[in-house]
Amino acid sequence: KAGVTQTPRYLIKTRGQQVTLSCSPISGHRSVSWYQQTPGQGLQFLFEYFSETQRNKGNFPGRFSGRQFSNSRSEMNVSTLELGDSALYLCASSLIPVGGYTFGSGTRLTVV
Amino acid sequence: DQQVKQNSPSLSVQEGRISILNCDYTNSMFDYFLWYKKYPAEGPTFLISISSIKDKNEDGRFTVFLNKSAKHLSLHIVPSQPGDSAVYFCAASEVVGVDRDDKIIFGKGTRLHILP
Numbered sequence: 001k002a003g004v005t006q007t008p009r010y011l012i013k014t015r016g017q018q019v020t021l022s023c024s025p026i027s028g029h030r031s032v033s034w035y036q037q038t039p040g041q042g043l044q045f046l047f048e049y050f051s052e053t054q055r056n057k058g059n060f061p062g063r064f065s066g067r068q069f070s071n072s073r074s075e076m077n078v079s080t081l082e083l084g085d086s087a088l089y090l091c092a093s094s095l096i097p098v099g100g101y102t103f104g105s106g107t108r109l110t111v112v
Numbered sequence: 113d114q115q116v117k118q119n120s121p122s123l124s125v126q127e128g129r130i131s132i133l134n135c136d137y138t139n140s141m142f143d144y145f146l147w148y149k150k151y152p153a154e155g156p157t158f159l160i161s162i163s164s165i166k167d168k169n170e171d172g173r174f175t176v177f178l179n180k181s182a183k184h185l186s187l188h189i190v191p192s193q194p195g196d197s198a199v200y201f202c203a204a205s206e207v208v209g210v211d212r213d214d215k216i217i218f219g220k221g222t223r224l225h226i227l228p
Contacts, residue, residue: 004155035218042220043156043201090155101216103148103155 002026004093004104012110018079021107025072025093032074033101034066037088046089049074081111115139116204118219126227131189133222135202138183142204146216147176147187150199159200160187189224197226 005024013019025032034046045058049068066076072093078085088108092101117136125131135145143164148156162169162176162185169176175188189196202219 033216043203043218045216045218092155101158103157105153105155 004091004102006089006091006104006107008107009105010108010110012112013081014112015081015083017081018077019081019109021076021078021089021091021109023074023076023091023093023104025074025091026102029093029095029102030072031094032068032072033092033094034074034076035090035092036060037090037106038086043090046076078109083111085109086111114219115142116202116217116219118200118202118222120222121220122223122225124225124227125192127194128191131187131192131196131224131226133187133189133200133202133224135185135187135219136183137185137204139204139206139217140183141206142217144205145176145178145185146203146205147174148201148203148218150201150221156201192224192226194226194228197224199223 004026007022023032031050033048035043036046037043046060046064047054047066048056052068063079066074068074086109088106090103090106092103094101115138146161147159149159150156160171160174160176162178164180167178173189176185178185199221201221203216205216
């Protein structure tokens with residue numbers, strides 16, 4: 001079966017712009033989580049959605065938001081981009097929370 | 113404050129020898145621990161997990177040991193192979209109320225180099 005698909009793979013934006021990243025989970029998976037990976041901070045939890053509801057949120061500013069659609073696909077939005085938002089954004093899906101999450105390959109965002 | 117700590121940013125091990133990756137945690141409410149492996153340009157892949165009711169879990173060449181009193185876990189890879197060269201993330205989760213908290217806390221990772 002297809003894995004977790006994240007689009008786009010690479011993105012370059014300028015400061016102040018906004019960006020939307022997309023994640024398609026494995027078919028049948030209803031839980032989708034988003035993580036930010038940076039060299040200094042490692043993998044940090046952004047938020048988790050289950051059945052279109054945000055169940056959990058990490059310690060990120062309100063510029064970071066997300067949503068999940070009825071088909072379990074999820075989008076993440078970052079507004080008013082800052083240089084420090086440059087990172088690899090990873091999406092993970094699972095049938096049930098925790099356990100063996102399956103990660104996508106990520107979207108590498110560069111803010112210039 | 114980091115709740116999951118991997119104090120070694122990198123580790124080099126000779127092929128065929130044992131690789132030991134360490135992880136410490138501070139939150140005594142963590143009761144489920146996972147290891148993920150990540151190659152460049154790919155997302156992390158789940159490797160092995162352990163529940164706090166156990167002190168050891170083994171899967172092929174990979175064994176995870178949990179020392180609850182020391183709040184320490186380690187991943188042993190025996191024998192180490194070239195394909196094991198990757199970044200390894202330790203992660204933990206806890207039950208909050210009656211539900212498991214979906215927020216997995218990751219360490220910063222340890223880059224493992226397997227030397228030929």
